[in-house]
Amino acid sequence: MKNEPIISLSNVTKRIGRTTIIDDLTFDVPKGEIFGFLGPNGAGKTTTIRMIVGLMSITKGQILIKGKSIKTEFEQAIRHVGAIVESPEMYKYLSGYQNLVHYARMVPGVTKERIDEVVSLVRMEKRIHDKVKKYSLGMRQRLGVAQALLHRPSLLILDEPTNGLDPAGIRELRDYLRHLTRTEGITVIVSSHLLSEMELMCDRVAILQQGKLVNVMPIQHFTGENDQAQTYLIEAQPPEQALRALRQIDGVQEAKLTEEGLVEVATERERIPDILEGLMQNDIRIRIYGVQVVSQSLEERFLEITGGKQIG
Template sequence: MSEKVLEIKNLFKSYGKRKIINDLNMTVFKGDVYGFLGANGEGKITTIRMITSLIRSDSGEILINEKSVIKNRDQAIKNIGAMVESPKFYETLSGYENLKLMAKLIDGTSDTDIDKLLELVGLKDRSKDKFASYSMGMKQRLGIANALLGNPDLIILDEPINGLDPYGMRDINELIVSLAKTSNKTFIISSHLLHEMEGICNRVGILHDGKLCIEGDVKKLVSENNVSNLEELFFDQVGGKNESINY
């Protein structure tokens, strides 16, 4: 049986009287590139913030490598690296300097580790250049490198290809797939770009009404639900006309 890197059980979160997450159950296995999908306002970011312990759930359980984020926070979240929303770095520092600054928060990260990460994400030749000079794709690459600091088992990326041109999308997608295969990392990718997610994810979960309406292997889900692709599966599950992929 595959090893569970993330397991969410009966998770709830409300703001006032509004239920955002309503009995969410979710499983991510080692080596997955897992697409966490849902329309705007469905609670993807809220869920990510609970997984990374930025906010607390009302009830339920979140386990990272069988360690509870709620009951054993420090041990659990040391296995997580995340890029939530747009990467935020100091404009006047170089890519290397920014990573070195972030690395001070993580025990055991050497200058050699930083050099290796920059090479891994394709920024070795631009590591000494100021962050302000980076293209959007380069900024995303640095954000991914930052998420990899400390060698976490689980990497969570929120909209990693949002705002990129087709070449940038292709490069970031290829980087994620390569890292998953060569480094045996597990990825959760939150995105509304369904066609792109179908190309890189082996498993997906679609969030709707505060819970996953469907979860599993992409190819099996498409086949079992008699649809042609992930986009059709999405609209089949959440409703709405199949007119746009911007969800």
């Protein structure tokens, strides 16, 4: 059973002069979830993150972190947050470990044991005593995450954490964030323009457009896997006879042949067993070799929702 949200935004609005940057934004994120933040260029993603961490004031509305208001109880609220709003800044002439020790001096209660623990969490034991100037961008990102975790936050916020990372580094970050949510119970909010990675990384995604929240849904809902009406590909021989038979079966909304010789069927998930049984009981012997669901990618769904506008 879910407890109260780690972070809750209620009717959050940001105006600069007469321009509304963020318009009545409301959503909750529970414990242990990776929450993706998507939107076209200028949608207001970074502005929202800056308001969450207190770098920008809120014109109207409320942001609560573990029940504490960013507006009126900032110190109590922000102690639960670790964040990398832009690229992590480190002292390059110091080692990774020395950077963590330096930061730990500014945060009460961070022990040597905790430093060693976060080094292990981000899997940097072998390189932590090397100078930061020798680190790859991916290693600097990991060191930044380690720094953000030192004070045991409940909420980790990462703004475009995959920028500049190679595919191996992106996968490593994705796996690491999954590990964090499972072992530490940390909630993660991540903003990114790499839709394919967000699809693999996140539990839920929110789409923001022109400062307004378009929708918040689980990844499988965005990609259509839980829709009642779904498209399936059926590999059957002979395909032409299968197509004719399918068009006579109750529950088949649409059926057609693809260029690859598969039968594409639009129907509800619950109807699939009856449809297959109907095919096999047909007068003409039809052999069925496979059935697969056709999922809409997050990118396709995003472009559909935002009218084809670029992400950024």
